[in-house]
Amino acid sequence: MTLSPIARIRRFNRAVTTETGVLDQSFLGRGRPLGAARVLNAIGPTGRAVSDIRAFLDLDTGLLSRLLRSLEDEGLASVTEDPADKRRRIAHLTPEGLREYAAYESLSDTRAQALLDRHPHPEALLAAMDLIASALGRDRIEIVESDPHSAPAIFCLESYYAELAARFAMGFDPAKAARLDSDDMRPPRGVFLVALSDGLPSGCVGLKGTDKGYAEIKRLWVAPSARGLGLAKRLMSKAESYAREMGITTLRLDTNSALPEAAGLYQRLGWSEIERFNDDPYPDLFFEKRV
Amino acid sequence: MTLSPIARIRRFNRAVTTETGVLDQSFLGRGRPLGAARVLNAIGPTGRAVSDIRAFLDLDTGLLSRLLRSLEDEGLASVTEDPADKRRRIAHLTPEGLREYAAYESLSDTRAQALLDRHPHPEALLAAMDLIASALGRDRIEIVESDPHSAPAIFCLESYYAELAARFAMGFDPAKAARLDSDDMRPPRGVFLVALSDGLPSGCVGLKGTDKGYAEIKRLWVAPSARGLGLAKRLMSKAESYAREMGITTLRLDTNSALPEAAGLYQRLGWSEIERFNDDPYPDLFFEKRV
DNA sequence: AATTTCACCTGACTAAAGTCAGAAGAAATA
DNA sequence: TATTTCTTCTGACTTTAGTCAGGTGAAATT
Numbered sequence: 001m002t003l004s005p006i007a008r009i010r011r012f013n014r015a016v017t018t019e020t021g022v023l024d025q026s027f028l029g030r031g032r033p034l035g036a037a038r039v040l041n042a043i044g045p046t047g048r049a050v051s052d053i054r055a056f057l058d059l060d061t062g063l064l065s066r067l068l069r070s071l072e073d074e075g076l077a078s079v080t081e082d083p084a085d086k087r088r089r090i091a092h093l094t095p096e097g098l099r100e101y102a103a104y105e106s107l108s109d110t111r112a113q114a115l116l117d118r119h120p121h122p123e124a125l126l127a128a129m130d131l132i133a134s135a136l137g138r139d140r141i142e143i144v145e146s147d148p149h150s151a152p153a154i155f156c157l158e159s160y161y162a163e164l165a166a167r168f169a170m171g172f173d174p175a176k177a178a179r180l181d182s183d184d185m186r187p188p189r190g191v192f193l194v195a196l197s198d199g200l201p202s203g204c205v206g207l208k209g210t211d212k213g214y215a216e217i218k219r220l221w222v223a224p225s226a227r228g229l230g231l232a233k234r235l236m237s238k239a240e241s242y243a244r245e246m247g248i249t250t251l252r253l254d255t256n257s258a259l260p261e262a263a264g265l266y267q268r269l270g271w272s273e274i275e276r277f278n279d280d281p282y283p284d285l286f287f288e289k290r291v
Numbered sequence: 292m293t294l295s296p297i298a299r300i301r302r303f304n305r306a307v308t309t310e311t312g313v314l315d316q317s318f319l320g321r322g323r324p325l326g327a328a329r330v331l332n333a334i335g336p337t338g339r340a341v342s343d344i345r346a347f348l349d350l351d352t353g354l355l356s357r358l359l360r361s362l363e364d365e366g367l368a369s370v371t372e373d374p375a376d377k378r379r380r381i382a383h384l385t386p387e388g389l390r391e392y393a394a395y396e397s398l399s400d401t402r403a404q405a406l407l408d409r410h411p412h413p414e415a416l417l418a419a420m421d422l423i424a425s426a427l428g429r430d431r432i433e434i435v436e437s438d439p440h441s442a443p444a445i446f447c448l449e450s451y452y453a454e455l456a457a458r459f460a461m462g463f464d465p466a467k468a469a470r471l472d473s474d475d476m477r478p479p480r481g482v483f484l485v486a487l488s489d490g491l492p493s494g495c496v497g498l499k500g501t502d503k504g505y506a507e508i509k510r511l512w513v514a515p516s517a518r519g520l521g522l523a524k525r526l527m528s529k530a531e532s533y534a535r536e537m538g539i540t541t542l543r544l545d546t547n548s549a550l551p552e553a554a555g556l557y558q559r560l561g562w563s564e565i566e567r568f569n570d571d572p573y574p575d576l577f578f579e580k581r582v
Numbered sequence: 583a584a585t586t587t588c589a590c591c592t593g594a595c596t597a598a599a600g601t602c603a604g605a606a607g608a609a610a611t612a
Numbered sequence: 613t614a615t616t617t618c619t620t621c622t623g624a625c626t627t628t629a630g631t632c633a634g635g636t637g638a639a640a641t642t
Binding site: 050051054061062064065066069079085086087088089 | 618619620621622623
């Protein structure tokens, strides 16, 4: 008996479907149809545009409208018009709505916590979930412009530094690396891009403006759970198009031979190796590309 | 930004829910409500008892009855009475029903295959799925009596041998291990138990009858994806209760110090170390327990 | 043999989900 | 300015899902 990959995926689907079924049942326990509960959860604590909810839950406009009315009747939500565009409307939760929202959150969080608590290797379980979520969500990974000091950017950069520290024989100390002025990676001089996979920061790249006639690509990183999905290539090509828009014609970057997959990627993407162009202690490989 | 375990699980849930939503949509594309499609899939190519389907899908008797009628009206299924008990009825698929069944299978298999094909490490993805399915399904793991030559038993035994070969410094050759007569692990002399987690063989143990006044526990194994869920303990306790029913009062087993978690388990379960009682080349630790 | 239990069915519902055709107000475009 | 396009709403549906109270044979129990 060899168990086919397809059979294993089927088993996974069955287990997960059962689990969500149980959760839905517990949601019903709060005395509200699932549709209304889903809308309440989609509104969220910060409020959300009606059109946004519709796209997210893939609901008919009539159906959503009625579900919002039912939440309003319950005193859980209120819908107000968007001052910027009076056609659009924004749904918010009332204080009672926030309480109900928290109650739903706690139902699912309790289940999640119980799953973690009784598992012998919670970290392995979470890593497996990240891997699957990234594989399933690869088409939904979006690359967004992000301030280098924003929370998702910092999350990526810290993961990146930690990985360099683990992979470089001499370790890696961000303080010793070439100083990086955040302003160089903010418009109009440059840009910092973060890849978000269902909200999880899963990769980043910086385009750093200089005064030397070229711009640099810095801090290219892809989360382990998202590797192999072509994300590095997408990040690079997006950074390049930003450069083109800014009128930059030459790009440079440096890397280290301890990261062979990076050098391989640059070559595949049309970069050429050049002589050392800075005195940063960590890199030992240097590339250039005209865009 | 540290991403909390709960947030990671939420992201996983979102990804998986989206995926199943897409699959359900594609199922609807075959022009049949989901309920009917689910029943059709539950019947399966071999047919299935109506009560069984009801328990499996958790459906009301009236609802299932009507869904079966609708499948009959479409010419996809037929329900006949169970000759052994004329109250019970068994649903079968007609040739057209089998075709529809295959069409649904292929819809989900195609998605599954596409996921595998475009992933850089399919085996890692599958291992992650196994891990999660086992964690979610731990309460549903059932231990069944199984012939030592049945497919699930052979799957377990081969996995077990492969693992011993990897963990023993001198390797492991099943041919050199003590001869094991399958009849000794079949009733009435003994029993072979397999743990099934949603259909995946995830562990096994053999109770081997001898003519020396004791029975032996052999081939205790738990799949990596199911470790830490207390399965070994459940297998052992079930084997012991079989022994008790058979009137056996003394159990023995042998193991190897290269498997420290096994020896630890035996001690926790009340086994006492004894002198070597056989001349099998592989074991170097011997235990006994009175039941 | 009488009764109780079981498996399944039908009829008669209710509730939830989803569809579709307007309509009204606002913004974008010609 | 006229028109077209958006966004959302309401009313009038249909379909699907789910519930519940009998009822009919058949098997199990007393």
